[in-house]
Amino acid sequence: MSADTETHESGDSEPWFESAKKIYPMSTHGLFRRIKWGLLFFTLGIYYFLPFVRYDRGPNAPSQAVLVDMEHARAYFFFIEIWPQEVYYLTGLLIIAAMALFLMNAVAGRIWCGYLCPQTVWTDLFLWVESKVEGDRRERIALDKEPWTFGKLRKRATKHFFWLMIAWWTGGAWVLYFNDAPTLVWQLLTFQAPMVAYIWIGILTTTTYLLAGFMREQVCIYMCPWPRIQAALTDEKALNVTYRWDRGEPRGSLKQNKKLEAQGMPAGDCIDCYQCFQVCPTGVDIRKGIQMDCIQCGLCIDACDNIMKKIGKPTGLIAYDTDENIQRRIEGKEPVFEIVRVRTVIYAAIIAVVGAIMLFTLLNRDFSDISVLHDRNPVFVEQSDGSVRNGYTVRLSNKRRHDRSFMLHVEGMPPNTLVEAVGVDTVFADRPIVVVGPDTTREIRVLVTSPPDADMPHSTPVTFRITENVMGEVVTTADTFKAPGKP
């Protein structure tokens, strides 16, 4: 029993589910098709070739421009190097991404969905392969109905072969972002790459193949949350791919409408040729108005414009427009296009502010760091001479690519306080000098002992200060010194 024929057991013949109807988008040409090709080459070009871009960071550092190095817990993006504790930069990036999405939506609807979303881009590529191998819409419909012959088998096999090649390359490019790309390519070719690389390639090959080859518009309609959010965010001023029904209706065949025109009866420009519907990758009839299934790729504009040129009518029966403008034209007013509105300004301002903050923090990023953890058990230790000692675990980070030494000073303690670091030779009694290797951290145990005659209070706020010996870079962090004294 397949899902579409399953019926109520009571004998009711109404089906429970309707299977998705297969969509055979027709090829078209025109401005928006060219824009889509351009963006496809641009985005896929970045995705496939970016791992091979080199960026010199000096010795002992990866030379890949964009790299997420899981093994050493570092992420690189050209001049930016991110340590795991700095992942909060990602927050800024996500805010910018969300705001860019909102801004696009406020300006011209689902630009993201129609032109830039990976689902759209890869589906477009897969569709192109499909039409090259199996032919355009009509040939594909016919081929589906044909019995299995050698010719059909050859076409199908060819199509799936190319699909799988693209899908495999997609997964292959993904893993290159996590390893030195040229090395990994060689390892993959000689079957010496780590198993996890093959597993990830397998996963992404499968998802790409399934999502772009088979699920296509279903992903947009049923899986993606953005269409719902987009519908809630949009306003009457946002441009959308719109059928100008004020001009198109009443629709009718070319002959019929010409006859009506001759009789002085109202006749629209829409000749009901269904070209807009046939090129649609999500199977939408744009003439029904704005709808959730429509990803606003603009291909119906191209298709309609081509027809309008052929029948000698002005283009733009389907165009980026607003409902408000249709209303204005009916009322005989000039249409208005307001790109600069409160919301577009706010979105742009948020992007600019967050971008500026991120850039500022990145450029002024500290190249050393200190974190201090006070011993919990024991909080303090009384010595035989009456002095009190506190133990701390101190971690120093050196984000430069060479050895650097830091002088550790604990401020806020009385004179003659002893500061020792386990495993560090003492030069000054209260200021250990700690050497930290290139691009790494060093954890040391630091013991702070108050002088015997100091009557230390229950808790003394102290500041751990490290001073880099050459450049004098200073980083501080606050902690406390505990003693048995009264609170």
Add this chain to the structure above:
Amino acid sequence: MSDTHNKEVDQISGVETTGHEWDGLKELNNPLPKWWLYLFYVTIIWAVVYWVLYPSWPLISSYTTGVLGANQRQEAIAAYEKGIADRSEFADKIIATSLEDIAKDQELLQFALANGQAAFGDNCAPCHGNGGTGAEGYPNLQDDTWIWGGTMDDIHTTLLYGIRSDYDDARIGDMPAYGRDELLSKDEINQVANFVASKAGLETDEGVDLAAGQTLYEDNCAACHGDSLEGIQEVGAPSLMSANYLYGKSLDAIKAQITNPRNGVMPGWADRLDPATIKSLTVYVHSFGGGQ
């Protein structure tokens, strides 16, 4: 259902009944969904395959072992041995390096501290506490009061052979039971205890002859605890001037210890832990800060 018996069909739901009836209530025959049934069969097949591959059926004195030869005990032993092998690179270095030099090698120090911390939690914490702070009768390893010495070598020796343990090289120091064995009278114990308390900065009982206490101290105690109560680490006689007393710093506690001393035992670890771990423990305990 293909049998053509007079199956009654329920009018409302359109489902056949099983023919069972209780006081007019009839049971509908709703079969299991097919996918559920097949899944059930799959689990049965799964079980049979499992019996063949893995240990499963108990027999009278043994069990079926399965053709894969799976054995969790051997897996655990293999994992343990792999752990030993994995850390052997560092463990071998620890064994080859002197205790003082371990602290000078950053990597080796990190390993020794981590290894020592783990071993301390497993073996030492029950008595000495998680952070090495000890308790009454269990020495505090964080402070600078050491009964048997706080240098790396001293700590290492104590760890290897223990205190008053069964090892031949164990540290042995027995304080005589002056009260229990009637070596001193109750008054004499009172006098010497008050003398020690006066020296240690504690309040003393009124009207006690401290001079007599001093004489008693010099005759009985000074041989081990030293002429000026500073203690002698070679025989494990603690300093009586320290701020930290093992069995409590009070006049009553001093009296109790002279009358019927407790001589605590620490086990030796030479036969229980591997040499690298004992050395790691030494470095770890020394890093508490009290080490000399």
